[in-house]
Amino acid sequence: GDSVTQMEGPVTLSEEAFLTINCTYTATGYPSLFWYVQYPGEGLQLLLKATKADDKGSNKGFEATYRKETTSFHLEKGSVQVSDSAVYFCALRRQAGTALIFGKGTTLSVSS
């Protein structure tokens, strides 16, 4: 079945370091891809999305590119801040579906 695999955490970085969180997916056709972020004690917030191959989603300095050939949607940020500490979830929505399928989440901890 369709699935999302994320790199295991936690990821621990110093402020201003470069961030990459890997995400790969298994799905037929052309799913839509998402990154959600969950700050401590809060609900999921949509961070960025891409709906077709080679699309780049971006928001708040974060970017991810939809790579059909490698079935990947890796999250990157050039310079992380302490306030970026959170759990990040990669998700997909099937081409003809409605429900989101999530990865297990990756915890990011940024220290000053």
Added chain:
Amino acid sequence: DTGVSQNPRHKITKRGQNVTFRCDPISEHNRLYWYRQTLGQGPEFLTYFQNEAQLEKSRLLSDRFSAERPKGSFSTLEIQRTEQGDSAMYLCASSLRTSVEQYFGPGTRLTVT
């Protein structure tokens, strides 16, 4: 736009009791979704409504679970005869029918003792 709201935020109940959660979606959104999230896992889809019609249910939604959206606005999720395995965060999300983006509420954390 007040976002998706859920009540209560926390619920502690004894095994065997019934519980009901409420979700109020973003006002113009005609789709409403329920997910369950256990510790250390990503959310898992339970069911969704388009207006008042429940169009899809996952295999996770056992017979003890029932969801309604009677007037196409707010929704309720009821769990009957709760079990310890039902302890989780229950998340509600909403969207426009024409959009892939789903917006989540803060969740209801259920603890079954």
